[in-house]
Amino acid sequence: MKDLMMRNLIEPLRAVYQTAAQILPRLLAMAIIFAVGWVVAWVVEVILRRLMVLLGVNKLFEARGLTRLLTQAALPSPAEIISRIVFWLIWVSFMLVGVNALGVVVLQREIAGFVSLLPQIVLAILVLFFGFLAANFFSRAALLAAVNANAPSPRLFSIFVRFLILLLAVTIALERIRLGHGVVLVAFSISFGAIMLGLAIAFGLGGRNVARRILERRFAGDSRDEGEDKDEEGSHL
Amino acid sequence: MSEESLLSDEFVNQLTAVGEVDILVGIPTLNNRATVERVIDAIVVGLVKYYHRERSVVINPDGGSNDGTIEAIQGASMPDFRTVLASSPLRTMHVVSGHYPGLFGQAGALRLILAAADLLGAKACALVSPDIQSITPEWVEALIRPVLKEQFDFVAPIYERRRFDGLLVKNMLHPLVRAAYGCRIEEPVGNELAFSGRLARHFLEQDSGREDFLRFGAYAWLTTTAIVGGFKVCQSFLGPRVVAEKRAALDLTTAIGEVGGALFRCMEIHESYWTSRQGSESVPTFGFQSIMDLDPVRVNRKKMFQMFKSGVDELGSVLEQILSPSTLAGVREVSKLEEKDFHFPDELWAKTVYEFAASHHHSVMNRAHLLQALAPLYRGRVSSFILENLRAGAPEVEGKLEALRLEYERWKPYLIASWSRNVR
Numbered sequence: 001m002k003d004l005m006m007r008n009l010i011e012p013l014r015a016v017y018q019t020a021a022q023i024l025p026r027l028l029a030m031a032i033i034f035a036v037g038w039v040v041a042w043v044v045e046v047i048l049r050r051l052m053v054l055l056g057v058n059k060l061f062e063a064r065g066l067t068r069l070l071t072q073a074a075l076p077s078p079a080e081i082i083s084r085i086v087f088w089l090i091w092v093s094f095m096l097v098g099v100n101a102l103g104v105v106v107l108q109r110e111i112a113g114f115v116s117l118l119p120q121i122v123l124a125i126l127v128l129f130f131g132f133l134a135a136n137f138f139s140r141a142a143l144l145a146a147v148n149a150n151a152p153s154p155r156l157f158s159i160f161v162r163f164l165i166l167l168l169a170v171t172i173a174l175e176r177i178r179l180g181h182g183v184v185l186v187a188f189s190i191s192f193g194a195i196m197l198g199l200a201i202a203f204g205l206g207g208r209n210v211a212r213r214i215l216e217r218r219f220a221g222d223s224r225d226e227g228e229d230k231d232e233e234g235s236h237l
Numbered sequence: 238m239s240e241e242s243l244l245s246d247e248f249v250n251q252l253t254a255v256g257e258v259d260i261l262v263g264i265p266t267l268n269n270r271a272t273v274e275r276v277i278d279a280i281v282v283g284l285v286k287y288y289h290r291e292r293s294v295v296i297n298p299d300g301g302s303n304d305g306t307i308e309a310i311q312g313a314s315m316p317d318f319r320t321v322l323a324s325s326p327l328r329t330m331h332v333v334s335g336h337y338p339g340l341f342g343q344a345g346a347l348r349l350i351l352a353a354a355d356l357l358g359a360k361a362c363a364l365v366s367p368d369i370q371s372i373t374p375e376w377v378e379a380l381i382r383p384v385l386k387e388q389f390d391f392v393a394p395i396y397e398r399r400r401f402d403g404l405l406v407k408n409m410l411h412p413l414v415r416a417a418y419g420c421r422i423e424e425p426v427g428n429e430l431a432f433s434g435r436l437a438r439h440f441l442e443q444d445s446g447r448e449d450f451l452r453f454g455a456y457a458w459l460t461t462t463a464i465v466g467g468f469k470v471c472q473s474f475l476g477p478r479v480v481a482e483k484r485a486a487l488d489l490t491t492a493i494g495e496v497g498g499a500l501f502r503c504m505e506i507h508e509s510y511w512t513s514r515q516g517s518e519s520v521p522t523f524g525f526q527s528i529m530d531l532d533p534v535r536v537n538r539k540k541m542f543q544m545f546k547s548g549v550d551e552l553g554s555v556l557e558q559i560l561s562p563s564t565l566a567g568v569r570e571v572s573k574l575e576e577k578d579f580h581f582p583d584e585l586w587a588k589t590v591y592e593f594a595a596s597h598h599h600s601v602m603n604r605a606h607l608l609q610a611l612a613p614l615y616r617g618r619v620s621s622f623i624l625e626n627l628r629a630g631a632p633e634v635e636g637k638l639e640a641l642r643l644e645y646e647r648w649k650p651y652l653i654a655s656w657s658r659n660v661r
Contacts, residue, residue: 137603140555144609147548148490150540154551235534236405236492237426 037094124173131169261359265346267300269367283377343455390468416645454499474524548613581621595655
């Protein structure tokens with residue numbers, strides 16, 4: 001009886017030990033590959049960045065107007081962006097190799113799937129990049145317009161614009177890589193519709209008078225408010 | 238761009254019928270039916286009264302008016318000169334209308350006028366806005382005489398302004414042109430001006446490829462191009478400038494964006510000229526400039542002050558990209574002051590404008606956004622200026638403005654350093 005109990009206890013422990021003896025070196029190998037990958041990626045990033053600065057890559061892009069596009073969207077210089085992309089590409093490659101080294105069949109299958117999805121992922125990243133550009137540009141435009149119109153809570157308005165554009169970009173990007181295919185689209189449609197409905201109700205209830213004045217000014221040629229604004233701001237030219 | 242492509246066949250035919258002229262007056266229009274007839278009357282009377290021996294033509298480029306402006310001009314009968322003048326015209330007066338694409342704004346109208354001046358061999362040209370309500374025939378004499386009789390090439394206007402009128406010109410445009418270009422022109426973006434035929438040809442030669450900012454900033458470009466070209470520049474006193482409601486309603490942000498932006502662009506294309514100049518020189522002034530304590534323009538100073546404070550508070554992340562840390566700290570410091578103690582110092586304002594000009598040059602962000610970010614700070618400066626001059630007389634206000642202009646001049650090396658990225 002005692003032997004049976006011991007055997008029942010020891011066997012699972014031995015199995016765990018054997019599994020651990022198999023997995024741990026692989027885990028260690030994976031960690032080492034991750035670490036080496038990070039170091040290699042970092043070194044390549046630093047060298048590449050310095051090389052590009054030395055070669056005047058930023059100036060090259062500046063002449064073609066790309067730097068202006070990036071700065072206008074509050075993004076770093078082209079050299080910085082390229083070196084960061086290279087860093088992530090190298091490190092992600094090492095991570096894939098590391099995960100592969102674990103020898104887990106399911107993971108290997110997932111990695112194979114991931115590799116086949118790479119073109120779509122690149123497209124999704126591009127969508128996110130341009131979405132980010134647009135979000136930065138339009139949120140700043142909204143902030144400045146709201147400040148100069150003396151509108152209440154300009155920053156909130158700007159954040160809302162940014163959120164809306166990023167939400168749209170993320171939805172398109174996720175749709176691209178077929179992640180949560182229907183769910184993302186439905187969630188976006190519901191939240192976008194809800195926001196717009198909320199805004200319409202809020203404007204209709206809270207801003208009835210403003211809306212009426214805008215419509216009167218637009219269609220009935222009532223210019224009383226313009227005259228009042230002029231008096232308040234004075235004549236500058 | 239060749240003259241042929243600027244002028245339509247019909248317009249060239251009309252000009253050919255006119256023949257060579259001594260004086261050309263350009264009145265660009267776009268939906269100005271309410272005021273343009275009176276402006277044309279004043280110009281025609283002025284031409285007959287002061288230049289009845291000279292051959293004259295009024296050119297009217299129209300940007301596609303749909304309110305009957307063209308019909309009003311074409312239907313305008315020549316006034317009966319016997320009722321207003323002792324003299325009668327010795328030559329036929331022509332009013333020629335042409336069309337330019339409204340899309341090109343001021344630039345399209347300006348090109349048409351310049352091409353016509355070149356084609357007709359005009360010795361003196363004047364530009365007059367179609368929405369001026371205070372125009373008199375004497376404006377024609379004041380603008381044309383320095384060119385025709387005194388051999389000047391460019392005549393800028395001087396207006397008789399009410400207190401707190403033209404604050405953008407007084408606090409930014411005039412001091413900036415004076416410090417950068419070294420030329421003390423009071424109204425560097427005045428819409429009534431005159432130039433010689435020689436300068437008109439120079440403008441035409443320099444014009445190509447400037448469409449983007451000439452669309453709204455043609456007047457800043459005309460003034461600065463004349464200075465940079467080494468032409469003889471003067472200014473002439475015109476009197477009060479009262480414009481129709483439509484133009485007066487141009488809001489502050491648009492005004493800064495269009496005119497301030499145009500001047501920054503001019504500085505960019507004239508960089509080699511102004512960075513090598515020091516100090517400033519006065520320019521000859523014609524006419525008797527009266528200094529009168531007219532009623533101040535109504536400005537809601539409290540609202541401007543409040544908008545400055547909220548602007549500085551809300552636009553922190555935007556201003557950080559434009560201003561140097563020390564200037565931004567200064568702006569933040571003054572924004573914390575109480576309304577009654579509020580003071581936006583001349584030095585801080587001059588440095589702020591210079592850093593905006595430099596950041597515009599370096600395109601640190603979208604240029605339209607950058608200019609919009611200047612509006613709240615300008616409101617602060619104006620609020621401070623009004624507070625300090627609430628009870629000041631005209632000479633005292635002028636003294637303070639001169640101190641501001643000198644401050645701009647004193648900090649010009651800072652502008653050059655910011656421009657070439659040695660500061661920040």
